[in-house]
Amino acid sequence: MAARDVKPARNASNKVKKSTSTAAMTRDELFAAYEKMLLIRRFEEKAGQLYGMGLIGGFCHLYIGQEAVVTGMQFAIQPGDQVITSYRDHGHMLACGMDPTGVMAELTGRSGGYSHGKGGSMHMFSKEKGFYGGHGIVGAQVSLGTGLAFANHYRGNDRVCLTYFGEGASNQGQVFESFNLAALLKLPVVYVIENNRYGMGTSVERASASRDLSRNGAPWQIPGMQVDGMDVMAVKAAGAEAVAHCRGGNGPFLLEMKTYRYRGHSMSDPAKYRTREEVQKMRSEHDCIDLARTELEVRGVTDERLRSIDDAVKKRIQEAADFAQTSPEPDESELWTDILVEN
Amino acid sequence: MATELLMPALSPTMTEGKLAKWLRSVGDNVKAGDVVAEIETDKATMEVEAPDEGEILQILVPEGTENVLVNAPIALIGSNHEGIETASAVKNAPLPKATQAPKNPTITEAKPVRVATPKSPEDWGETAEITVREALRDAMALEMRRDPDVFLIGEEVAQYQGAYKVSQGLLEEFGEKRVVDTPITEHGFTGLAVGAAMAGLRPIVEFMTFNFAMQALDQVVNSAAKTLYMSGGQMGCPIVFRGPNGPAARVAAQHSQCFASWYAHCPGLRVVAPWSAADAKGLLRAAIRDPNPVIFLENEILYGHKHPCPIHEDFVLPIGKAKVERVGADVTVVAFSMMVDTALKAAEVLQERGISVEVINLRTIRPLDVETIVNSVQKTNRLVSVEEGWPFAGIGAEIVAQITEHAFDWLDAPPTRVTGLDVPMPYAANLEKLALPQEEWVVEAVTKLF
Structure with a gap:
C-alpha cells in the first residue's frame, strides 16, 4: 500500500503541534463526511427520543457534538483496519458503516439488533466492518485495542487499530500499561483521546493533572498531537499522519481530539457541572456539522443539494426507528446461546 | 575440621537443583561470602557463596550434575592440613540422587499411589x-x-x-x-x-x-x-x-x-x-x-x-471429564490438583482400616462432571470433597449441592467437605500446616461417615 512509504512527520520526537489543515478533504470527501456526521446526529437525536418513550432502556450515551472525530478518522483509515471504543459507541459504529437499523434495533433490545438484543447500547460488534466494540468498562478497550494491534503486528500485515477513549479513561492505569506495551513492541495503534472535557460530571481539569493529554505518551516517546476535534478536516489530516506513522512500522501514535458533548453523560445527567451558556456557545460557534456545511457552501455545493441530503438522512433514521420498534424481541432460547462456543 | 558446603534451598518449594558451574577449583583459598559455584533451581540460576574461610579441599558434586538434593554436601572447605582425612572419609559417599526423599517435610513425594487403577477409557498406549x-x-x-x-x-x-x-x-x-x-x-x-x-x-x-x-x-x-x-x-x-x-x-x-x-x-x-x-x-x-x-x-x-x-503424538484429554483415579466401594472422595495426592494417600490409610475409597480427580472444575460423581455416589453412598481453597462458596460447596440435588436418595450420610481453613494463609510453618488439608483430615472426615 502507498501509505507504507509515507515517512512519519514527527519521528518519535513527541513534539506537539496543532493540526489545522482544512485542505485535507476534497469536496466529495467533505460532502460524504457531512452526510455521515448528519447521520450520526439524527440517529442520536432519535435514540434520545426513543429513550424518552421508554423504548430504549438502561444506559444510553449519546455522541451528539463529537461527530467530527469518528467521521474524520474513518477517512484516514482503509478497509481491514480496526476500530474499538468505549460505551459511547453509536457514532463509531455508524462511521464504520454498520447499518443504522441494526444498531437502533440493538438499542431497543430486539432480535434484529447487531447482538440479537443481548448486548444493548454499549455492546455491539461487527468483524465485517472492523468494529470490535462497544466496551463498558472505562479504559478496558485501550488494552484490547492494543491487542488488536498486536495481532496485526504478529501477522505481519499493515493494518492499524484505532483505539478510542475519553479523557476520563486516560487516567486509568491500564492505559499507561498499554502505552508502554505498544511502544515496546512497536504496535500499529492510534490512540485517540476524545477529550470532551467531562468524564461524567468531572471536568478534565479536576480529573487529570496532565494539562496536555497529547503528551501523555511522552515517557514512552509516543508522538502526540492536539487536534481541533470539531473540524472534520483537521481530524482527517491528523488521522492520516498518525495512521501513516503506524503503518510505517513506527509504533503507536497519540491524538488528543478537543471535542465537546452537547448532551449529558448518559440520559440521566443532572447537568449541574457546567453552564447552559457553555454548551450553547459550543453549539453555536463550534458545531462540526455547521462548520462542514459552511465549507461546502464556500466550495459551491448548493443549498438544494444539502437539503436533499438532510431529507435522505432523516428518512433513513426513521426507517431504522421503525424497524427497531417492529423487530421482535429475542426468542427466549437466546438466553442460553452464545455463552460458550460448542466444540 | 573441614566445613561441608551444602546445596542451598533458594525457594520454598525447591527440593533439588542442578549444579551448573564451579567458579573456584580445588586448592583455591576462599573467604566467607565468595561466590564459589552457580546452581540452577526450578526458578532461577543462583550463586552459591562460601560459608567459611578456607581452602577448597574437595568438590563432591561435579558441575553439570542434575537433581542435586537440597542440603546435600557439594564441597569441603577447610584448612589444608586437616582436611585430607575428612575428604577421604566422604570420598565414597554416594552422590545425591533425586529419588531420595526430600528433607523438607512440607513437600509431598512425587510417587502417586495407585491401587486398582481403572483403565482409562482413552487408552493412549505407551x-x-x-x-x-x-x-x-x-x-x-x-x-x-x-x-x-x-x-x-x-x-x-x-x-x-x-x-x-x-x-x-x-x-x-x-x-x-x-x-x-x-x-x-x-x-x-x-x-x-x-x-x-x-x-x-x-x-x-x-x-x-x-x-x-x-x-x-x-x-x-x-x-x-x-x-x-x-x-x-x-x-x-x-x-x-x-x-x-x-x-x-x-x-x-x-x-x-x-x-x-x-x-x-x-x-x-x-x-x-x-x-x-x-x-x-x-x-x-x-x-x-x-x-x-x-x-x-x-x-x-x-x-x-x-x-x-x-507419548502418542495426538494425545489429548477432553475438558469436562473427571477421572476415577482409584476404584472403591464405600465412599467417594472428590479432589482436584494437589489434593488428589492427599486423597490417594488417605485412601491407602483407609484401605488398611477396611474402608474402600473411590478417588475422583475432577480434572475440570467447570463444566463440572456431575455425572461421574453421581455415578460414583450411587455406588458408594457417601461423599467427601477435598480442596485447598476456602470453604465459603467453594468448589466443595458446589459439589455437595449438586450431589444433594441429584443423588440425595442414594446418600447414607451427609455429604461433607474438607477445605483449607477460613483464614488468610499464615507464614509460620506450623500454622501453615494447620491451615491446609492433610491426609489425616480426609481420613477423619471419611471415618465420621460410618
Missing part, C-alpha cells in the same frame, strides 16, 4: 515418566508447532525461560515473536492478549501466579468471558490463562490462594485443574484448541512431580 512441568511445556510446544496462531505471553516466559521454568526451550524453538516477554503489567498485557484473541489469534497467557491475575480479573471476566454473549455469537475469545494457583509453601497470605471457585463462578469460562503429568499435557492441549477462554490452574508443588504420560 507412556514415559515426565514431570508436570515438562508435560506443560511439551503441550505448548506441540500446539505451537501445530498452529502458527498460538503464542505464549507473560512475565519472564522468554529469556528467563519461565519464572518456574515451564516455558523452558520455547524461545529457542519459536523465537521472540511467539514467546513474548512482558513488563510487570498484568492488567495491560492480559487486555492485550484478550484483544489479540478477539482478532483471532490464540494466546496462552502465563500468570507468574494466579495471585497476580487479580490485577487482570476485569479483562478475564468482563472482556474475555462475556464478549461472545454480548456480541450475539459474533466474536469469541479463544485464549488460555495459565499459571500456578493455590498455596505453594511458606509464601504467606498474598501468594497462597486457590482461585478455582472465583473463576468457576463465571459463565463463559472453562476452568481446568490438572493433577498428573498426563492431565497437564492432555488438558493443556485441549485448552489451547478450545475456542473459549480457559482458566488453567496449575500447582507449583506439582511442577516437579513425575508421572507416566502417554
